Amino acid sequence: MTALELTSLQKNYESVQAVCNLHLSIPEGSIYGFLGPNGAGKTTTLRMITGLIKPTAGEIRICGRPVAFGNAKGRESIGYLPDVPNFYPWMKPQEYLMFSGKLYGIPHRQLKTQVSEVLETVGLAKAKRSIGSYSRGMKQRLGIAQALLHKPKLLLLDEPASALDPIGRKDVMEIIKRVSSSTTVFFSTHILTDIERVCDRVAILNGGVLVVEDNMDALKRKYALNQWRIRVDSHQQAMRLSDALQGEAWASRIRIEQDVEVLVSVSDKETGSYRIPKIVSDLGLPINAMELLAPTLEDIFVKAVRS
């Protein structure tokens, strides 16, 4: 079952194509990272899904049902956190959540319990002041609470941790992991570590165009660096190994890091796996560690965006 499906989605602002022919299919139960540099079209896409802006072309289906701009039908099953959440400043967080719960149609008795639970989840259980006095981080936590309140089938989060400190970000990622057992999470960010921490699948958007879409393992294989790291005992040994590798046609971009580590890119990883130990052995050097480096999401992101 598909929680969210975007078909040929497009948004033009006069001559600018903010989102161009976007096809995405978000499987139910997944945590889907929507990655891209600033201005890539992430927020525009999310606002089209939520019905706040009108697509120039294309179709949006939420839990199999087509949804249209300006029409509230079909969007009851989503929970949405905008990039800069704003609330009525004169309300208290409990009041805002009670108001949200009434809009969602949660029965009164059940609502009180759910409000207490989500406030506990986002760390605002003790917050009693009016929302007007809240920091951006606290508003973001409340934004997550209102999006989670009705236990939505699809949770759409636009930069959910952008205003949070490292502990807050870790908390939010844990919340996302926890709710993913019952909710499909689709969240945009430009913080790569957040995506690496929790996502099953990733889409990278650049200039409104989808450049990469796959699961994390497949992406790591596709964007493999073919780079080995060899750790020896001393800087002198590292220098000798580096010199020896310079003469090999299959080796490139050789450098020494942290005095005792030699990094070398190889034409293919199999060549490295048997040629490097032989060179080390011929030199009579000890190998403390040798590993094939996996690409980080940052490497993938940079490669995908540049290509």
Place this chain on the structure above:
Amino acid sequence: MRHLSALLEKEWMETLRDAKRLVLVAVFVFVGLLSPLMAKLTPELFSLIADSPGMSGIRMSIPEPDIFTYYEQFLKNMSQMILFAVMLAFMGSVSQEKAEGTASLVLTKGVSRIVFLTAKFLSVLTIISAAYWLSAILFLLYTSLLYGTSVIAGTWAALSLMWLYLLFVSALVLLASTFSRSIGMSALLAFGLVFFLMAVSALPVLRDWSPMSLSALPSRILQGLATFRQIIRPVITGILSIPVCLLLSSWSFSRQEL
């Protein structure tokens, strides 16, 4: 219905906590009490000025205030001072919610745009009605204390027409607020709309039907100068204008990207 009642409850809470709305109610109360006082004291103030040493030689003829003077004062204040107060209090009702993103969060909870606007219209019209009739009753009570009587022939018709005028202007303000993206723009549009309608109402062909003439009719009713035909036309257009403003607002809002 569930959405409408939740939104109305929220609007009611806002009325109790928002300084702008509380100030508006206070201004209504102030006008209700001040108008009879001004009607009574104005001739006395002028006679004091005339008697002052620097003003010797100048003759001022100020008639004693009658019951019509009291009503004139109240109706003039309503159609001028209160008109501006209503515009200032409600011009950001929709545009501010759009600009700040609070409307977006509500609309992504399955609320339709027409329900969102209906709640705004109902709450604003209710606040205006409650504040206006509180003000009118205070005016009548205070006038009867100062003058000895207050309810005369045509009182309720005149007060009702002024009420309808304020409801019509409030609907215009909400229409302007819905069409605008910022408070500044909605202020400009609301004032522009009111002045445009005032100018258009001066044209003989439209004058009889224009809801803007609802502000001038109460005085004529009290003096027995208005005919049924003169009254009914702007009443019909005034009453119809309110749902028309809501429908126009809804039409515009449903096409707006937030």
